[in-house]
Amino acid sequence: MSIVLIVAELQPSGQLRKATLNAVTAGRQLAEKTGGELHLAVLGANPAPVAEELRGFGARAIHTVGGLSQYVAEPYTAALSQLVQSVKADYVGMAATAVGRDLLPRVAGRLRAAMASEVMGYEGSGADVQFQRPMWAGAVIATVKLTTALKVLSFRGTEFPMAEPTGGASEVKAFTASIPASKTAFVDFKEVKSARPNLTEARVVVSGGRGTKGDFKEVEALADLLNGAVGASRAVVDAGWVPNDYQVGQTGKVVAPTLYVAAGISGAIQHLAGMKGSKTIVAINKDGDAPIFQVADYGLVADLFKALPELRESLAKLKG
Ligand SMILES: Cc1cc2nc3c(=O)[nH]c(=O)nc-3n(C[C@H](O)[C@H](O)[C@H](O)COP(=O)(O)OP(=O)(O)OC[C@H]3O[C@@H](n4cnc5c(N)ncnc54)[C@H](O)[C@@H]3O)c2cc1C
Structure with a gap:
């Protein structure tokens, strides 16, 4: 049974970034294709409220890692890599947002895993599942195969509908990561205030x-x-x-x-x-x-x- 671990992204306010729900759909589809089970991960200063919000989305478990600041590459890479190893995930993925594009290649590098970025869909099933991703500004869709045991994927949100709750209540499991002293530290976040909706989430x-x-x-x-x-x-x-x-x-x-x-x-x-x-x-x-x-x-x-x-x-x- 393969384990598909989808990482939720938090906004600076601590709320769930909606693109996560597109990644949850991608994760569900992958779990179906590979005969695996869906797990979710929530990392941040206070992951509990978002973990609670995600409990109805049909995941086998939701793994929380607390005690982190706002997103900074080094501590998140360390924490997520340890979680992936502890959960024994076969696939780890998240939305191809600015954070996803920064974090996932580092985790793939650290765990020596192959990665496909901006995944749009799947071909095949079981252990042979392959990944479709755009190349040359979307002029060509490539199908790629990843040959490492752990596979790292970022998902193009626009290709997967937002997941709806399916009922049930996933078990929430707290994971304690050992986070090494970081060379970078989060200091401040100055949000550009706009009354308009977020560009990637607007109707x-x-x-x-x-x-x-x-x-x-x-x-x-x-x-x-x-x-x-x-x-x-x-x-x-x-x-x-x-x-x-x-x-x-x-x-x-x-x-x-x-x-x-x-x-x-x-x-x-x-x-x-x-x-x-x-x-x-x-x-x-x-x-x-x-x-x-x-x-x-x-x-x-x-x-x-x-x-x-x-x-x-x-x-x-x-x-x-
Ligand atoms: C590696 C790479 C990455 C790139 N990434 C991006 C990217 O992410 N996003 C992106 O947008 N571009 C990107 N580009 C640039 C892209 O190639 C184009 O140069 C750019 O999109 C052109 O912008 P434009 O359509 O506003 O300007 P133009 O191509 O100059 O077009 C302006 C249009 O406005 C019309 N027009 C002029 N006046 C009026 C008027 N009064 N009323 C109505 N129509 C009028 C003209 O007929 C013309 O069609 C990238 C290029 C490269 C090489």
């Missing part, structure tokens, strides 16, 4: 590209009307017009909202890599040949400075 994302010439007023106004998040292409971020954490794409955030509006974005493959999984894509671009129209469900060949206010006014009327 609606309105993104602007170079076509905005740095004027994001209309992009922001439409996002606010739809209670959405604001995104951007890399060209806009590189120009310093908006903060880095707005960037959607291969080297930015991967989003899959219900509605993605791309205004003044050409649709370079690296941008598409971050948003083409969105349910409905609306593109506004004054160039009818822009590649963004190839992935758009609704395309408007128009000047965004004219179209966005018109769209906002019509939507405001509809909303009453």
Whole structure:
């Protein structure tokens, strides 16, 4: 019986990061494919409330490791590596968030395990299960096989639906890790305060590209009307017009909202890599040949400075 250990991620506030629920689905599917059982791990300063929240998700056990600060690579790597060995996990995985991308390769290195990153799905079953992952900005989907006993996986959240509770009450087990003195220490966290939803968790994302010439007023106004998040292409971020954490794409955030509006974005493959999984894509671009129209469900060949206010006014009327 294989053991699939999925690591929950906590926000700086101590709450569960929602991307964890996508990873729980990935873990459930893997447990089914490999005839294994799902375990969860919660590491942090105070893991108990999140462990309690996760008890109804059908895991065989939830392992907590307390006494840690906010995420810092060294102590978390030590703690998770020890937990993986103690649980005798065959698979360890978490969402491919900034923390997941930082932590998992270190754990894989420390435990000499093979790793597949940004896993999107599985092929085969049992011990021979293989992993599908994107390459070249998603232009190619590779299938990879990991040949070590322990396999480390980060999951692309947009490819797995958020897990729903299944009932039951998993057993919570406290694990005491021996955490060595760290060369880095958590000091302070200054959160960027925004009334808008988190880009990777928003139901609606309105993104602007170079076509905005740095004027994001209309992009922001439409996002606010739809209670959405604001995104951007890399060209806009590189120009310093908006903060880095707005960037959607291969080297930015991967989003899959219900509605993605791309205004003044050409649709370079690296941008598409971050948003083409969105349910409905609306593109506004004054160039009818822009590649963004190839992935758009609704395309408007128009000047965004004219179209966005018109769209906002019509939507405001509809909303009453
Ligand atoms: C290794 C690598 C990683 C990368 N990672 C990313 C990434 O993560 N995310 C990302 O976005 N890019 C990424 N890029 C950059 C990517 O290749 C493109 O350069 C970038 O996405 C272009 O941004 P853009 O569409 O805003 O600008 P442009 O390509 O310049 O397009 C601007 C568009 O706006 C339209 N337009 C102009 N004025 C108006 C108007 N008034 N109304 C309507 N439309 C108008 C134009 O017709 C044009 O289509 C990466 C590149 C590399 C090499």
